[in-house]
Amino acid sequence: MKIKTEAGERHVLAITVDNEAGVLAKITGLFTARGYNIESLTVADITADHALSRITIVTSGPPPIIDQIIAQLDRLVPVHKVVDLTDAGETHVEREIALVKVAGTGDKRIEALRMADVFRAKVVDTTLTSFIFEITGTSDKVDRFIALMRECGLVEVGRTGVVAIARGPEAL
């Protein structure tokens, strides 16, 4: 017998929650317990009094599952608001930061620096045999930069995951 899985589309959810112990575990636990995907997750507090945190989750699934994910998140007691930024009609801005360490000498080192320039990546640390680049952009752009760096002596990558915010003057 085969166990079926359904392919789905990518959604970016912005969630505001009470900044209290265990909230993150509650949310990630909901995803594992109900079999939903988490492609990336970021979290940090966003208010001056540290009372609220904003969580950005990139997930995927068919529309009814996305609807369920939002409803399930929304009924958790510490959750204030859940917004699907990728919902039809909404446009939003997404950014991700990566730190990319590349080691090498000679032509490869020069090539790495040149491509970093093209991608507007900044050099944040250097030795005679290595660079650390900081690159900011959509996940797609970061992916492409990392793929190119593989040819130029990539040794390590750290990524933040996606943060996103809706366009226009309104708040969440």
Add this chain to the structure above:
Amino acid sequence: MVVQALVDLGVDTVFGYPGGAVLPIYDALYKHPTIKHILVRHEQAATHAAEGYARSTGKPGVVLVTSGPGATNAVTGITDALLDSIPMVVLTGQVPTTLIGTDAFQECDTVGITRHCTKHNYLVMDPDRLGPIMHEAFHIATHGRPGPVVIDIPKNVQVATGTYSVPEFIQHNSYRPQVEPDADAIAQAIDMIAAAERPIFYTGGGIINAGPDASAALRQLVSLTGAPITSTLMGLGAFPADDPKWLGMLGMHGTYEANMAMNRADLIIAVGARFDDRVTGRLDAFSPDSKKIHIDIDRSSINKIVPVDLAVVGDAGRALDALIAAWGDKGHKARDLGEWWRRVDGWRATRCLDFPEKKEPDADIMPQRAVKALFDATRGMDPIITTEVGQHQMWAAQHFGFFAPNRWLTSGGLGTMGYGFPAAVGAQIANPNRLVICIAGEASLQMNIQEMGTVSQYRLPVKIFILNNEWMGMVRQWQELTYESRYSNSYSDSLPDFVKLADAYGWTGLRIDTLGQLEDGIAKMIDTPGPVIVDCRVAQLANCFPMIPSGAAHTDMILQPNDITGTMDDEAKALV
């Protein structure tokens, strides 16, 4: 402070078991003038007793247990309350804050363990937060879709002094469930109901949770529309079983007429029910030609399993009231549903709950007959019935009639064997003068049989009626259907002598062996003061029908034992 908060919250009963990490609270409860503490024999039973208390009264059940094993033993009951939406607050002791995370004696990560089996939980690190958290916890447990809330209180927080005041009004800063239904949705719903040619009400535990007024409103709306009504296991009692519009329970062991009517309907009005897999059967064949209205307090229940045409988020009682008002405002008149009722009556004519039996006095008792006899003998006594989980539970649901809410206490969502007896304890404590009967199977009962001691201690007149077939009957039934009768570990070997066991605990024990003894045995059980255990020996190999086999549609019900095929493909097996 904990005890003062309980008093202020109107708590009169706490079910619990002491231990090192809750001794300060137990000391405050010592000879307390208003709060009665019921000492159980196992923490799981405390949670089920609290559920029994809550389901029979509508008030939240309160549990007090110690850290570590006290908390972990409570987890099954907490999960049961989550699945069946029962309001409950569980106070757990915890090691002092200075020792948390050190693997201290009787330490466990209670908030971690209970995070996903509670509606919400708290670890109280600051004594000044204890009071507000207590009040907030009761608010959350009882508002919106009810559920269990755990408050984990370290021992040093219990003995610390902090400020406490009774909040005048609780408004949680993020938890604001939608209780009032949307007026437009109600207007749309009532037009759909008025226009339907083959409507059916499908109701669930949400009606019970919405309070007795919701049941009254349901009766009124059904009577206005003239539509047939069926209910889930959890919803039994919301609508009277002797009303001609009542089709009986639906689902896997529901009636033929209820399932066929669901399948052929052109409109399903789901109220406080959640399209559980035990109800829907095979999803792609579930009520294919109907429009569906779903009224539920929990938005996440809507479109979870079955996509619906109209969603109404709100309290079942308020929604029913609004529907009744809208029916009148719009001047709707009940349609002539004669053709629909003729079809329903045709399905009724199969008499799907009939069962073969011998009538001689020395014949084996069919378990269905035992339930019917119990029902007949207690009619007019308005009994509270609890059950364990298994065949006996389904026979009770099929053959015992209920006429009012909060009389039928059973573990539906989690299906917890060992629920029924402690739930009867809780119900009896909440209703000292009512007849409380636990219909049990001999296997389930043994999962919390230690509570006989609790019953003796508080002199509770609980009656346990065991349908003893010496099998884990539902397991065996599935093995017959799915695994060619390979009875792997489903025989209840080495059973105790229940009559002698009753004697050991100071109860009255009775045995019923034959059909001729049934009526007298039940009468004796009812007439005997104090706790009684009845070991009713029933036909061993009887199975529970009708039944929708795993992976089948509503229209593929097995009505009688000889319809069984004996094997299933892997797809169907996986759905068991």
